[in-house]
Amino acid sequence: MPSLSEWHMWCELLDDVQTSGIYSDSKTFVDKPLKLPKAEVLKRFQGVLASGTADLKSFIDECFDGEGQELICCTPEGFTSSPGFLKKIKDKKLQDFARDLNAKWGELGRKMKPEVKEFPERYSLLHVPEPFVVPGGRFREFYYWDTYWAVQGMLLCELNSAVKSMLLNLIHLVNEYGFVPNGGRKYYLNRSQPPMLIPMVASYLSCTDDLPFLLENIAALEKEYEFWEVNRRVSVKLGGQSVDYFQYRVDTDRPRDESYKEDMDLAASQPTENRAKLFSDLASAAESGWDFSSRWYDPEKSSALSSIATRNVVPVDLNAFLCWNTRLLMEFHQRLGNKSRASYYGEKYLEMLQHLEQLFWDESKGAWFDFHLNTGKRDTRFFASMIAPVFTGCHGGTQEEQERKVQKLLNYLKNEEPSVGSLECGIPTSLCESKQQWDYPNAWPPLQHMWVRAFQKSSNPVAQKFAYQLASKWVRCNWSAWQLNNYMFEKYDAVNGKAGQGGEYEVQVGFGWSNGVILDFLNLYPDMVLDDPEMTLSWL
Numbered sequence: 297m298p299s300l301s302e303w304h305m306w307c308e309l310l311d312d313v314q315t316s317g318i319y320s321d322s323k324t325f326v327d328k329p330l331k332l333p334k335a336e337v338l339k340r341f342q343g344v345l346a347s348g349t350a351d352l353k354s355f356i357d358e359c360f361d362g363e364g365q366e367l368i369c370c371t372p373e374g375f376t377s378s379p380g381f382l383k384k385i386k387d388k389k390l391q392d393f394a395r396d397l398n399a400k401w402g403e404l405g406r407k408m409k410p411e412v413k414e415f416p417e418r419y420s421l422l423h424v425p426e427p428f429v430v431p432g433g434r435f436r437e438f439y440y441w442d443t444y445w446a447v448q449g450m451l452l453c454e455l456n457s458a459v460k461s462m463l464l465n466l467i468h469l470v471n472e473y474g475f476v477p478n479g480g481r482k483y484y485l486n487r488s489q490p491p492m493l494i495p496m497v498a499s500y501l502s503c504t505d506d507l508p509f510l511l512e513n514i515a516a517l518e519k520e521y522e523f524w525e526v527n528r529r530v531s532v533k534l535g536g537q538s539v540d541y542f543q544y545r546v547d548t549d550r551p552r553d554e555s556y557k558e559d560m561d562l563a564a565s566q567p568t569e570n571r572a573k574l575f576s577d578l579a580s581a582a583e584s585g586w587d588f589s590s591r592w593y594d595p596e597k598s599s600a601l602s603s604i605a606t607r608n609v610v611p612v613d614l615n616a617f618l619c620w621n622t623r624l625l626m627e628f629h630q631r632l633g634n635k636s637r638a639s640y641y642g643e644k645y646l647e648m649l650q651h652l653e654q655l656f657w658d659e660s661k662g663a664w665f666d667f668h669l670n671t672g673k674r675d676t677r678f679f680a681s682m683i684a685p686v687f688t689g690c691h692g693g694t695q696e697e698q699e700r701k702v703q704k705l706l707n708y709l710k711n712e713e714p715s716v717g718s719l720e721c722g723i724p725t726s727l728c729e730s731k732q733q734w735d736y737p738n739a740w741p742p743l744q745h746m747w748v749r750a751f752q753k754s755s756n757p758v759a760q761k762f763a764y765q766l767a768s769k770w771v772r773c774n775w776s777a778w779q780l781n782n783y784m785f786e787k788y789d790a791v792n793g794k795a796g797q798g799g800e801y802e803v804q805v806g807f808g809w810s811n812g813v814i815l816d817f818l819n820l821y822p823d824m825v826l827d828d829p830e831m832t833l834s835w836l
Contacts, residue, residue, distance in 0.1 A: 321801055327554075340359060397449070404806060427461055440492065445808070449814075451503045487579055517628070530669070591675075622645040626642040680723050723766065738788070741813040772793075
């Protein structure tokens with residue numbers, strides 16, 4: 297542990313560099329490894345300050361290596377250039393597209409240099425023992441919920457061993473820190489991301505039936521779930537009773553290291569006494585994965601990011617994900633023959649199903665909405681997160697009740713938000729054009745996957761048609777952008793299919809979850825063809 301004086305000196309160094317404008321992206325500096333022991337770097341920084349002619353750029357070049365140099369590119373274990381599912385794809389152009397995306401796993405594979413383990417104080421990188429796949433671009437390390445969608449594609453590409461390695465890394469982090477951090481950097485250790493480790497394990501087991509792996513790691517999976525129960529619960533009054541739900545909530549009074557200048561610039565417009573709350577709400581929104589969106593604004597105060605109030609929101613998607621987690625834990629224990637633990641999680645699952653309906657389901661509108669603690673009401677603006685209960689199977693008890701709600705949701709889209717399903721290239725994250733990257737007109741791969749998979753498994757033919765058309769539109773737009781740029785983007789414009797825009801940084805390419813979603817859609821609909829007229833017809 298560094299001494300208090302070392303900590304203060306490091307904070308001063310971080311502040312001086314990040315606010316200097318040397319780097320256009322705040323993440324650049326905090327990803328740089330130290331060339332020298334930390335104490336020596338701080339000593340030299342003191343000398344720079346004492347000189348009165350601080351040349352920060354020369355100091356950085358002298359004491360820090362280039363970002364990303366602690367990682368080695370590697371091909372994922374078990375890689376094959378022609379995984380079997382490619383043969384099912386009818387359209388030759390789409391088959392070639394899938395083959396190219398399969399090859400991308402080789403470009404996104406990484407492992408850590410031994411020095412990261414040997415000299416951990418010199419790196420912001422969190423050491424993990426196994427190779428992994430990164431999203432791409434500025435995201436040089438692994439990320440928590442991104443990995444779920446990468447895994448869907450990797451399993452189709454027969455990369456079972458590589459997926460197992462990635463799961464072991466996440467489990468290693470749970471055992472080391474008690475939870476899965478937002479990403480693979482030390483500056484993420486104060487927050488997580490949507491809890492997708494348990495669903496990833498379920499996907500892996502569906503392909504491998506690796507019960508020894510499950511038996512060895514079930515305790516860590518329960519520990520990951522318990523992190524949310526212990527640290528992210530919030531009590532809501534319902535019918536005179538207090539009911540526990542979950543929210544994204546990060547306790548911090550500092551700007552995010554990787555977005556330091558952006559947070560400080562925003563805080564400059566706030567009274568000093570409000571800044572700790574601002575920093576906490578910004579980090580909490582980052583924990584959601586939706587950083588940033590008008591979803592987290594206080595709609596009664598402002599339409600600007602400075603009004604962010606993430607900890608006022610009880611999010612429908614997080615609660616659906618955790619409901620899903622309880623059902624999967626129940627099923628895992630059933631497979632392992634642990635009757636008492638299976639019963640324990642089974643009771644939690646049924647309880648959460650009931651609570652989801654009570655707080656988030658709006659019968660009159662026929663949709664699920666976030667709940668706001670300050671108003672005691674649902675936020676009835678459209679956000680694509682409303683599909684999470686259907687995606688996770690946490691949208692009612694009986695099959696009949698589930699299908700009734702799917703039909704109500706279809707009616708909601710048709711009657712209240714007809715533009716949502718009519719755009720050329722996917723479901724927009726919201727209908728608010730705030731210039732934030734998780735708002736209109738941006739469409740994000742994980743959300744497209746959730747909508748397609750949610751409606752595809754319904755017995756409702758209109759829902760199934762919606763799923764096919766949405767998948768088709770998404771594939772065509774991704775394919776067109778690929779042909780034009782030879783890139784897969786982290787997000788797309790739902791109106792024109794170009795790369796998405798807005799937010800704290802330029803759109804990134806790579807891209808792990810984008811590749812995984814396309815591969816899953818092509819496997820789900822192998823008869824899809826690019827010139828299918830069904831792609832342009834309305835699903836309504």
